[in-house]
Amino acid sequence: MSEYHDFYVARLAEHSTVPTLLCGHCRSILSPKxxxxxxxxxxxxxxxDIIGLCSADDCGAVNCCDEAMKGAEQQHYENRVAV
Structure with a gap:
């Protein structure tokens, strides 16, 4: 497999009820699939450790999702504590 030098860092969508990861290039929603x-x-x-491939028609970026997933886990934990 070829080496990837260009990749983007996925972001956690702000103020989202359900933790949602966004492409670091085009800001489209990354499909959990x-x-x-x-x-x-x-x-x-x-x-x-975690990769997200953007499925937007004109993007297709490879995203590193490590930090966004940590943020989603923290958000999930905080929501559980609040209940």
């Missing part, structure tokens, strides 16, 4: 662990057959030469 296109977010996966960076290992095995899905291995990309990127310094991150």
């Amino acid at each position: 296109r977010i996966f662990a960076n290992d095995g057959e899905n291995r990309y030469s990127l310094p991150c």
Whole structure:
């Protein structure tokens, strides 16, 4: 597999009821079906554990989702505590 030098960092959507990851390039919503662990057959030469592929027609960016996923987990935890 070829090496990826250009990638983007996914962002966690602000003020979203459901944790939503956005493409770091075009800000489109990253589909949960296109977010996966960076290992095995899905291995990309990127310094991150979770990859998200943008499915927007004119984008197709590869996103590192590590920080956004940590933020989503924190948001989920805070919502559980508030109940």
